[in-house]
Amino acid sequence: MEESKKQTKTTSRIHGFPIIGETFEFMKPHDALQFSTFVKDRTFRHGPVFRTSLFGAKVIISTDVELNMEIAKTSHVPGVTKSIARLFGENNLFVQSKESHKHVRSLTSQLLGTHSLKSRMIQDIDILACTHMKEGARNGVLDVKETASKVYILSVSSHALSVCLDNITTNKKIGGKRTRTLLERFSSSWFQFSFNVPGTGVYRMMKARNKMMKLLKESILKKRASGEEFGEFFKTIFGETGKEMMSIENAIEYIYTFFLVANETRHGFLRLRTEKEAGLTWEDYKSMTFTQMVINESLRITSTFPTVLRVTDHDVQVGDYTIPEGWTFMGYANVHFNPENYDDPLVFNPWRWEGKDLGAILTKTYIPFGAGARLCVGAELAKLVMSIFIHHLYRYRWSMKAETKVIRRYMLMFPHGCDVQISDDTEVDKSAYSI
Numbered sequence: 170m171e172e173s174k175k176q177t178k179t180t181s182r183i184h185g186f187p188i189i190g191e192t193f194e195f196m197k198p199h200d201a202l203q204f205s206t207f208v209k210d211r212t213f214r215h216g217p218v219f220r221t222s223l224f225g226a227k228v229i230i231s232t233d234v235e236l237n238m239e240i241a242k243t244s245h246v247p248g249v250t251k252s253i254a255r256l257f258g259e260n261n262l263f264v265q266s267k268e269s270h271k272h273v274r275s276l277t278s279q280l281l282g283t284h285s286l287k288s289r290m291i292q293d294i295d296i297l298a299c300t301h302m303k304e305g306a307r308n309g310v311l312d313v314k315e316t317a318s319k320v321y322i323l324s325v326s327s328h329a330l331s332v333c334l335d336n337i338t339t340n341k342k343i344g345g346k347r348t349r350t351l352l353e354r355f356s357s358s359w360f361q362f363s364f365n366v367p368g369t370g371v372y373r374m375m376k377a378r379n380k381m382m383k384l385l386k387e388s389i390l391k392k393r394a395s396g397e398e399f400g401e402f403f404k405t406i407f408g409e410t411g412k413e414m415m416s417i418e419n420a421i422e423y424i425y426t427f428f429l430v431a432n433e434t435r436h437g438f439l440r441l442r443t444e445k446e447a448g449l450t451w452e453d454y455k456s457m458t459f460t461q462m463v464i465n466e467s468l469r470i471t472s473t474f475p476t477v478l479r480v481t482d483h484d485v486q487v488g489d490y491t492i493p494e495g496w497t498f499m500g501y502a503n504v505h506f507n508p509e510n511y512d513d514p515l516v517f518n519p520w521r522w523e524g525k526d527l528g529a530i531l532t533k534t535y536i537p538f539g540a541g542a543r544l545c546v547g548a549e550l551a552k553l554v555m556s557i558f559i560h561h562l563y564r565y566r567w568s569m570k571a572e573t574k575v576i577r578r579y580m581l582m583f584p585h586g587c588d589v590q591i592s593d594d595t596e597v598d599k600s601a602y603s604i
């Protein structure tokens with residue numbers, strides 16, 4: 170059957186130049202709290218589902234909630250650009266096959282699930298957030314994005330990746346500064362055409378990736394050869410019984426995935442330096458009701474990017490729409506901005522969450538972490554880190570710098586950094602502070 174006949178309700182032709190298609194319009198920076206003009210204009214002209222061509226791929230963009238949910242449930246293949254697929258690697262179990270994906274998701278749930286957060290990670294996150302904020306207050310300035318990224322990567326790494334990180338941060342050939350440079354190569358090249366030729370961002374990114382992978386492999390093999398006992402993370406991924414659940418190559422790509430996702434790849438590493446103080450408990454976290462209302466509202470209103478990203482592996486029929494096999498599908502969370510679901514949807518109003526289930530990461534009208542088989546595996550961790558971060562931040566006097574600007578160019582961007590002025594010169598009665 171011809172494509173045009175198959176797609177009964179999408180626009181009849183793809184616009185833009187050959188190969189490049191509409192990539193440049195799509196990637197134009199826009200206000201982070203608004204949908205891109207690209208999506209708004211085309212939805213207005215062609216309806217909630219339309220076709221386009223981006224980064225050399227045939228793409229369907231949808232703001233139709235039912236279609237988005239159906240694709241999320243029935244399509245397993247992640248919809249990433251070729252440059253991202255290259256970055257994550259061919260052996261990456263998250264993308265290799267349905268079975269390998271199921272396997273790594275189940276491992277990741279053990280590593281980042283509620284039990285692990287509750288029993289171990291909450292304390293590290295608390296210490297890290299507290300330490301970095303104290304240091305920021307001493308210096309009078311705190312880069313919020315960089316600090317949050319450090320908290321993510323270090324809280325995961327202190328249990329999971331410490332073997333590798335130790336080697337990477339102490340490695341003589343590629344010490345701290347070089348490592349940072351390697352990591353900086355990535356984020357700017359995520360959304361690019363996939364030509365891997367010298368001089369391009371993708372080429373530099375792939376070189377950096379190969380160096381990082383080499384270091385990770387060296388670290389694991391060294392640790393194995395030393396006969397030292399592996400920590401819990403490696404016992405989980407390699408299995409306790411000596412029967413390997415994952416090859417070294419797969420394990421390295423798996424670990425590397427977390428470098429990329431948790432770090433968003435452009436921040437340096439700091440070590441845990443403080444002694445454990447009497448920290449937050451799970452009960453404290455669960456009682457931060459207003460903080461969680463703020464987080465839910467922030468995730469609702471900032472979901473101006475596609476949260477369901479797939480390549481269809483079969484024809485999908487929903488109502489009048491038929492999405493043909495092999496197309497990249499980008500599902501936008503328009504449902505967050507529908508006045509039938511949220512009164513005055515463009516207003517930031519945490520109180521709308523009062524009395525709702527604040528722990529839910531997915532409902533019919535709330536999809537900031539995606540849905541279906543590829544629902545974000547870091548969602549619980551993300552919410553915990555954000556809560557603890559806000560909890561500590563509000564113990565200081567702080568204000569955004571006037572020049573700070575947040576834009577979206579598919580990814581969130583902070584062209585003038587994300588610094589806040591911060592000091593503990595405050596008369597607020599901290600003992601009475603509870604959010």
Ligand code: HEM
Nearest residue numbers: 430431476477478537538539540542543544545546547551
């Ligand atoms: C506020 C923070 C975060 C947001 C809004 C977010 C959002 C998302 C979204 C929309 C997806 C795609 C789901 C789909 O296609 O249906 C996703 C997938 C994923 N996320 Fe997150 N994420 C966040 C934080 C994290 C963190 C902290 C980690 C790990 C440390 C993480 C790891 C992953 C992984 C591994 C996947 C792929 C899952 C799979 O393919 O099975 N995310 N995330």
